[in-house]
Amino acid sequence: MNKHDFNPESLMMTYGYKPELSEGAIKCPIFQTSTFVFKTAEEGKAFFELAYGLRQKSDTEELGLIYSRINNPNLEILENRLSLWDKADDCAVFESGMSAISTVLLEFLQPGDLLVFSNPVYGGTDHFIHHFLAKIGVHTIGVMPHQSMEEVKAMIEASGKADKLAMIYLETPANPTNNIVDIADFSLLAKKYSTDDKQVLVAVDNTYMGPLWQHPLQCGADLVLYSATKYIGGHSDLIAGAVLGNAELMIRVKTLRTFLGNMVSPHTAWLMLRSLETLKVRMDQQTKNAQVVAEYLNQHPKVEKVYYLGLLEEGTDKYTTYRKQCSAPGAMVSFDIVGGEREAFAFLNNLKLMKLAVSLGSTESLAEHPKTMTHAGVDPEQCKQMNITAKLVRLSIGVESTKDLIWDLDQALEKVAITESKNEVLG
Numbered sequence: 001m002n003k004h005d006f007n008p009e010s011l012m013m014t015y016g017y018k019p020e021l022s023e024g025a026i027k028c029p030i031f032q033t034s035t036f037v038f039k040t041a042e043e044g045k046a047f048f049e050l051a052y053g054l055r056q057k058s059d060t061e062e063l064g065l066i067y068s069r070i071n072n073p074n075l076e077i078l079e080n081r082l083s084l085w086d087k088a089d090d091c092a093v094f095e096s097g098m099s100a101i102s103t104v105l106l107e108f109l110q111p112g113d114l115l116v117f118s119n120p121v122y123g124g125t126d127h128f129i130h131h132f133l134a135k136i137g138v139h140t141i142g143v144m145p146h147q148s149m150e151e152v153k154a155m156i157e158a159s160g161k162a163d164k165l166a167m168i169y170l171e172t173p174a175n176p177t178n179n180i181v182d183i184a185d186f187s188l189l190a191k192k193y194s195t196d197d198k199q200v201l202v203a204v205d206n207t208y209m210g211p212l213w214q215h216p217l218q219c220g221a222d223l224v225l226y227s228a229t230k231y232i233g234g235h236s237d238l239i240a241g242a243v244l245g246n247a248e249l250m251i252r253v254k255t256l257r258t259f260l261g262n263m264v265s266p267h268t269a270w271l272m273l274r275s276l277e278t279l280k281v282r283m284d285q286q287t288k289n290a291q292v293v294a295e296y297l298n299q300h301p302k303v304e305k306v307y308y309l310g311l312l313e314e315g316t317d318k319y320t321t322y323r324k325q326c327s328a329p330g331a332m333v334s335f336d337i338v339g340g341e342r343e344a345f346a347f348l349n350n351l352k353l354m355k356l357a358v359s360l361g362s363t364e365s366l367a368e369h370p371k372t373m374t375h376a377g378v379d380p381e382q383c384k385q386m387n388i389t390a391k392l393v394r395l396s397i398g399v400e401s402t403k404d405l406i407w408d409l410d411q412a413l414e415k416v417a418i419t420e421s422k423n424e425v426l427g
């Protein structure tokens with residue numbers, strides 16, 4: 001038979017699982033166990049030699065199962081399946097997106113290093129960078145959405161720490177405004193500052209595109225990170241994270257994970273295996289729905305501006321980057337309502353089908369107010385520069401009928417009273 005490369009969605013039900021090792025069960029059972037029995041003491045010794053890197057693995061040898069903080073079949077199968085979407089050598093799953101992010105930052109940064117990061121970033125990441133990394137003496141430079149690569153270079157040079165640049169951390173599209181940055185451009189910048197004995201790494205939080213619509217490793221990034229709580233889990237019933245990259249970097253990530261002990265539990269891994277079977281159909285439907293929602297909002301008189309990749313104007317730099325880097329606009333739609341917090345809250349309080357909750361990427365549609373919720377801890381002056389203002393509302397679009405979603409948005413916007421004075425102020 002001819003060799004045939006299956007698409008990832010065709011492999012999500014079976015890849016990496018051997019029924020004969022589990023009584024022929026068609027589905028991978030939950031390996032709800034803390035430890036694994038060695039056949040002999042010699043076998044236990046051999047497994048530990050590999051786990052602790054005391055000797056090289058022979059060609060035919062696989063790391064045996066030892067203890068669920070080090071390895072577990074549910075985690076290994078999940079990691080193998082997740083690796084297919086991003087064409088990564090390896091993957092490590094974590095107990096949350098934040099623990100994936102903080103483990104990567106802790107492993108690859110040390111006191112005195114310089115970290116360059118794009119703004120805005122997820123509220124938790126923003127906190128970790130500004131509070132924890134500052135505390136351990138890591139210098140940081142935040143790049144604002146309007147800044148060019150020339151300006152970024154100038155900031156690195158002006159910092160006097162160019163030789164200490166260790167990592168560029170990007171979130172694109174960014175939560176909550178869908179701001180995008182060019183991964184390939186930043187990868188070139190990282191190469192420029194790399195030397196024979198120091199590689200400047202590029203890590204990308206790809207949560208907003210899930211593993212489907214953007215593949216940062218293919219654009220030159222070294223590590224890709226996910227809050228798997230979002231599209232990958234997809235049902236608002238678990239918290240998890242993932243990191244993917246080449247074998248050399250992933251050994252370091254997995255080693256730190258072993259000692260921090262922040263791997264995902266077998267049960268959560270099993271839930272994610274189930275989620276992955278429908279990842280593509282869910283995400284395809286969600287992005288289709290989101291385009292309809294974004295277009296509806298874009299023509300509504302009570303909506304001032306819509307932040308959605310599917311509405312980017314042709315000919316702009318952001319549009320060029322989007323077309324080069326992403327294969328779909330995603331299911332996250334943010335918009336400025338005419339007015340401010342009062343109008344935004346009136347809209348949120350009147351939704352009937354969509355739920356007022358943080359998180360995203362799930363089968364049900366959610367709505368929230370970034371300025372007072374997910375991004376409440378972000379510096380107010382910086383918020384303004386990143387368009388995170390009182391009038392911004394963030395929607396995550398699910399798999400419901402678009403007729404019902406539009407009905408809901410319509411009736412909630414209908415109930416928003418725009419006061420005379422507000423209208424005058426807005427001219």
Ligand SMILES: *Cc1c(COP(=O)(O)O)cnc(C)c1O
Nearest residue numbers: 096097098122175207227229240
């Ligand atoms: C939710 C989120 C995170 C944090 O993930 P948790 O699973 O909640 O820890 C990180 N980055 C982005 C972009 C997110 O949306």
